[in-house]
Amino acid sequence: MDSLIEIEDLTKWYIPKGRNEDKIIKAVDGIDLSINKGEVLGIIGESGCGKSTLARLLVALEKPTFGSIKFEGIPINQILKENRLYFKKNCQMIFQDPFDTFDPRNNIQKILTTPLKTHDIGSSHKKRTDIIIKVMEEAGIKPAKDFIHRYPHELSGGQLQRISIIRSMLLNPKLIIADEPVSMLDVSVRADIINILLNLTKKHGVSMIFISHDIATTCYISDKIAIMYLGKVVEIGSTDDIIKKAKHPYTKVLISNCASIDPFEKKDKIKVKGEPPTPVGTGPGCYFYERCYKSCNGCKESYPEMMDLGNGHYASCFNI
Amino acid sequence: MALLEIKNLNITYKTDKKEIKAVKDFSLDVEAKDSIGIVGESGSGKSTLAMGILKLLPKETTKITGKILFNGVDLLKLSEEKLRNLRWRDISVVFQKSMNSLSPVHKIGFQMEDIYRVHEPNVSDEEVRKRILELFKFVNLSDRVYTLYPHELSGGMMQRVSIALSLIHYPKLLILDEATTALDVVTQGQILDEIMKLEEGLDLTRMMITHDISVVASSCKKVVVMYGGCLLESGYVQDVLINPKHPYTQGLLDSFPALTGEKKNLRGIPGSIPDLSLEYKSCIFANRCKKARDICFKKVPETKILPNEWNVACHLLGGF
Numbered sequence: 001m002d003s004l005i006e007i008e009d010l011t012k013w014y015i016p017k018g019r020n021e022d023k024i025i026k027a028v029d030g031i032d033l034s035i036n037k038g039e040v041l042g043i044i045g046e047s048g049c050g051k052s053t054l055a056r057l058l059v060a061l062e063k064p065t066f067g068s069i070k071f072e073g074i075p076i077n078q079i080l081k082e083n084r085l086y087f088k089k090n091c092q093m094i095f096q097d098p099f100d101t102f103d104p105r106n107n108i109q110k111i112l113t114t115p116l117k118t119h120d121i122g123s124s125h126k127k128r129t130d131i132i133i134k135v136m137e138e139a140g141i142k143p144a145k146d147f148i149h150r151y152p153h154e155l156s157g158g159q160l161q162r163i164s165i166i167r168s169m170l171l172n173p174k175l176i177i178a179d180e181p182v183s184m185l186d187v188s189v190r191a192d193i194i195n196i197l198l199n200l201t202k203k204h205g206v207s208m209i210f211i212s213h214d215i216a217t218t219c220y221i222s223d224k225i226a227i228m229y230l231g232k233v234v235e236i237g238s239t240d241d242i243i244k245k246a247k248h249p250y251t252k253v254l255i256s257n258c259a260s261i262d263p264f265e266k267k268d269k270i271k272v273k274g275e276p277p278t279p280v281g282t283g284p285g286c287y288f289y290e291r292c293y294k295s296c297n298g299c300k301e302s303y304p305e306m307m308d309l310g311n312g313h314y315a316s317c318f319n320i
Numbered sequence: 321m322a323l324l325e326i327k328n329l330n331i332t333y334k335t336d337k338k339e340i341k342a343v344k345d346f347s348l349d350v351e352a353k354d355s356i357g358i359v360g361e362s363g364s365g366k367s368t369l370a371m372g373i374l375k376l377l378p379k380e381t382t383k384i385t386g387k388i389l390f391n392g393v394d395l396l397k398l399s400e401e402k403l404r405n406l407r408w409r410d411i412s413v414v415f416q417k418s419m420n421s422l423s424p425v426h427k428i429g430f431q432m433e434d435i436y437r438v439h440e441p442n443v444s445d446e447e448v449r450k451r452i453l454e455l456f457k458f459v460n461l462s463d464r465v466y467t468l469y470p471h472e473l474s475g476g477m478m479q480r481v482s483i484a485l486s487l488i489h490y491p492k493l494l495i496l497d498e499a500t501t502a503l504d505v506v507t508q509g510q511i512l513d514e515i516m517k518l519e520e521g522l523d524l525t526r527m528m529i530t531h532d533i534s535v536v537a538s539s540c541k542k543v544v545v546m547y548g549g550c551l552l553e554s555g556y557v558q559d560v561l562i563n564p565k566h567p568y569t570q571g572l573l574d575s576f577p578a579l580t581g582e583k584k585n586l587r588g589i590p591g592s593i594p595d596l597s598l599e600y601k602s603c604i605f606a607n608r609c610k611k612a613r614d615i616c617f618k619k620v621p622e623t624k625i626l627p628n629e630w631n632v633a634c635h636l637l638g639g640f
Contacts, residue, residue, distance in 0.1 A: 046504040047475075156592050186361040187531060191575040191588030213505065220577035220586060243579065257509035259534035261576050263557040269509050275474040276504060 003034040004174055004207050005058070010067035012053050012231075026279045027053040029231030030067070032306075035175070038205045040198075042222030042239070044215055044254065046276045050231040051211045055179045058209065059093045072174075089119050092168035096180040098160035102152045109148040112136075112167055119171055132170070139166050139196055158189035162196065169200050176201065176208045182217065194221055215258045219243055224312070227251045230279045230287040232303075237313030247315040249294045286317070294319045321392060323525050324350040324373070324493060329386035331365070331372045331549075338597040339383075342368040344549040344604075346386075347623075352492070355519065355526040357536030357557070359572070360546035363593045366529045369546075370497045374413060375403055390493070409439050412486040416498035419478035422470040428481055429466035436488050455484040458518050460510070476507035483515070490522070497529045512539045533576060537561055542629075545569050548594045548604040551623070555630035565632045567609045603635065611636055 009032060014025040027050040035041050045051045056062045058069065060076055069076045071087065079087045095101045102111050112132040113125065122128035129148070136144035139162055152160055161181060168176055178197065182190045198221060201208050212218045218225060219239050226236040227250065235248040246252050249270075256270045272291045285300040286292070292299065296319065304316045331343040343365045350356055360366045371377050373388055375395060388395040390411065395403070415421075423431055432452045437443070453463055459480040470478060479499065486494060496515075500508040516539055519526065528540055536543050537557060544554040545568065553566040564570045571589040578584070591608040594600070603609070606616040615635045623633045 046506065158592065187572060187575045188361060188589035191586035194586060216577040216579045219579060253506060255579070257506045258579050259509065259538040260579065261533045261537050261561060261573060263537040263561055269513065272506060275476050
């Protein structure tokens with residue numbers, strides 16, 4: 001399969017005033033990833049592990065400190081210089097809070113026709129309106145005519161998140177980055193939104209990066225999963241490999257602490273020491289060293305390399 | 321006699337134009353040393369219920385009818401002074417953002433001493449300190465926290481402080497209103513374990529309000545399912561969550577993806593939550609229910625009592 005996006009050694013540091021080396025916030029700290037066409041990659045991590053920064057880097061809302069992102073083989077800096085609209089059209093983002101996503105002064109018609117106008121799709125306002133009505137009905141907002149004159153505050157969270165998904169799909173992008181798209185929604189609505197997202201991506205062959213802290217939901221939606229901890233990917237592999245054959249202690253901790261809806265399923269939760277730390281002054285050893293239940297002396301000295309476990313499954317730990 | 325008996329409780333919010341019935345004809349018995357989880361989507365009235373039990377709702381805009389008997393005393397008839405004595409000493413509550421109510425300009429220890437002295441003005445300094453350190457041990461905080469300011473703690477640690485604070489006067493009833501929702505999976509799992517362990521030694525009844533069924537499944541004995549202010553189903557966790565009788569409970573459980581086991585399709589519940597300002601002469605869930613029959617739209621279902629304290633409010637019970 002062809003890879004759509006390739007990330008090499010992607011790094012984002014936030015450097016405080018005075019350039020104090022000890023206090024650099026290493027939000028994303030050297031990530032290598034690639035996403036194939038039509039693939040859904042899930043990214044899991046605790047709050048503060050840099051997963052949202054990664055998403056913002058990918059849609060060029062932030063500039064990386066080092067490293068490169070290649071979109072269809074071409075570095076995105078080059079694409080942005082030569083053909084900005086092409087990149088913006090093909091890389092779309094869905095944010096966590098649908099109420100913060102839209103300008104409250106614009107109605108749904110304006111919200112959805114603006115991107116079409118910008119990218120010169122549809123010859124007249126009426127034609128563009130016809131396009132959005134067709135897409136809205138496809139995504140389950142029926143009758144769409146009743147909705148297009150409403151404002152964001154007149155819709156429920158679930159409906160508005162659907163509009164957000166519709167907006168991202170309108171331009172037929174090649175990559176969608178969904179940053180916690182369902183964590184604000186009620187459970188009964190969540191399943192619908194996830195299904196719409198999955199159906200649309202499968203139908204149009206779109207690749208997606210699904211960022212979440214919810215392991216069960218991510219497993220449901222993704223083909224491949226990457227686990228992040230303090231700005232680094234600690235384990236990556238197919239969903240089955242990650243859930244059934246997790247190798248990194250941190251992945252094991254996350255999975256064992258994921259509560260089930262089955263009251264009979266008693267899992268032995270793996271305990272970790274301490275609290276999720278901040279990405280300041282990390283290293284030189286393994287970042288998880290202090291909280292790890294398997295740590296040994298070697299872990300303190302250098303950061304473990306990614307180990308190839310076959311079948312696209314990689315983990316970075318000395319104790320595999 | 322049950323520790324807390326709620327009888328035909330109605331809580332109505334009054335606005336200029338309409339009345340919103342947030343809790344409707346709600347009855348529930350909570351036995352001493354029970355752990356009971358109340359689940360429902362946003363707008364189901366679960367937080368209103370918690371606030372109503374402690375009479376924390378604004379008097380001017382809310383109307384409460386019915387009975388809330390705590391140890392046989394009707395809380396709704398108590399004077400403000402008597403209620404003040406009862407709150408925190410007998411019934412305490414931890415909210416989702418309880419940690420935000422810690423004062424940023426005082427040390428944790430000072431704030432806890434202050435709160436301890438409200439109900440026990442004549443204790444010596446050593447006693448207070450001993451009690452607080454004992455509580456720290458309960459919730460797995462180090463003694464160091466005593467001299468720290470809230471901003472020096474992580475979210476999980478602050479929520480632990482909130483839980484420690486709520487236990488300071490050995491309350492009989494502890495209400496946790498989404499107390500672990502904002503935390504990471506690993507931290508949430510650990511705090512839940514700590515709460516359960518801590519209950520073994522104390523005479524404590526726990527009421528856990530959450531939208532996350534997995535939290536209830538892993539930490540509670542009984543569960544109550546609320547929808548639109550009504551109780552739809554209640555009973556022991558191993559009955560209700562394994563073999564749900566109410567279509568809403570079934571729908572809710574089908575909306576949760578499972579981490580292990582076979583991958584089944586997620587099904588949400590179509591539609592959105594009911595408008596609580598309307599008078600319902602039908603089953604409140606009827607218009608979203610897949611199994612609804614004629615009778616569901618004509619009559620409010622009575623709560624049927626099955627063996628093993630299992631209550632279900634559905635017309636179709638037994639005759640699907």
